[in-house]
Amino acid sequence: MTLAVGERLPEASMVTMGADGPETVSLSDKLAGRKVVLFALPGAYTGPCSTIHVPSFMRVMDQLKAKGVDEVICVSVNDPFALAAWGKSTGASEAGITFLGDADGSFTKTLGVDFTAPHLGLIGRSNRYALVLEDGVITVAQVDQPGVCDISTGENLLAAM
Numbered sequence: 001m002t003l004a005v006g007e008r009l010p011e012a013s014m015v016t017m018g019a020d021g022p023e024t025v026s027l028s029d030k031l032a033g034r035k036v037v038l039f040a041l042p043g044a045y046t047g048p049c050s051t052i053h054v055p056s057f058m059r060v061m062d063q064l065k066a067k068g069v070d071e072v073i074c075v076s077v078n079d080p081f082a083l084a085a086w087g088k089s090t091g092a093s094e095a096g097i098t099f100l101g102d103a104d105g106s107f108t109k110t111l112g113v114d115f116t117a118p119h120l121g122l123i124g125r126s127n128r129y130a131l132v133l134e135d136g137v138i139t140v141a142q143v144d145q146p147g148v149c150d151i152s153t154g155e156n157l158l159a160a161m
Helices: 027-031 047-066 080-090 106-111 154-160
Strands: 013-018 021-026 035-041 071-076 097-101 114-117 122-126 129-134 137-143
Touching: 013 080, 021 027, 021 080, 027 097, 035 047, 035 154, 047 071, 047 080, 047 097, 047 154, 071 080, 071 122, 080 097, 106 114, 106 122, 129 154, 137 154
Parallel strands: 035 071, 071 097
Antiparallel strands: 013 021, 013 097, 035 129, 114 122, 129 137
């Protein structure tokens, strides 16, 4: 699949940390009838993910909400335990970012945005991208090259809206 304007995201089962432990979430249920920003990154606690990418969405959260965004979702090829701890330690969960784990990487592979960098210990991870979705259909797509954190930041996505 190509992440391009007009494309519909495929159905996927993600995992998140609920009040009683890990929960499965249907991505299509999260997107149905809503305006959602979904951004993806290589992994919890990794360098630019923690210092650039997630903070950029925290900084523009109010502006995204003012543009009618119902929810901001971060997807990563991680387990829900790591994502919940990372969301808490960065303040991103408190800022309103929802973390969904593509634990087995199947969603990432279906989108064709998976990459592997063995020298960094990153196997089957997601490239960085940011999307604006309306009822599951892409209206804005910002896809970075692997190893780059630029056009998929919160500020650049907001500017593209």
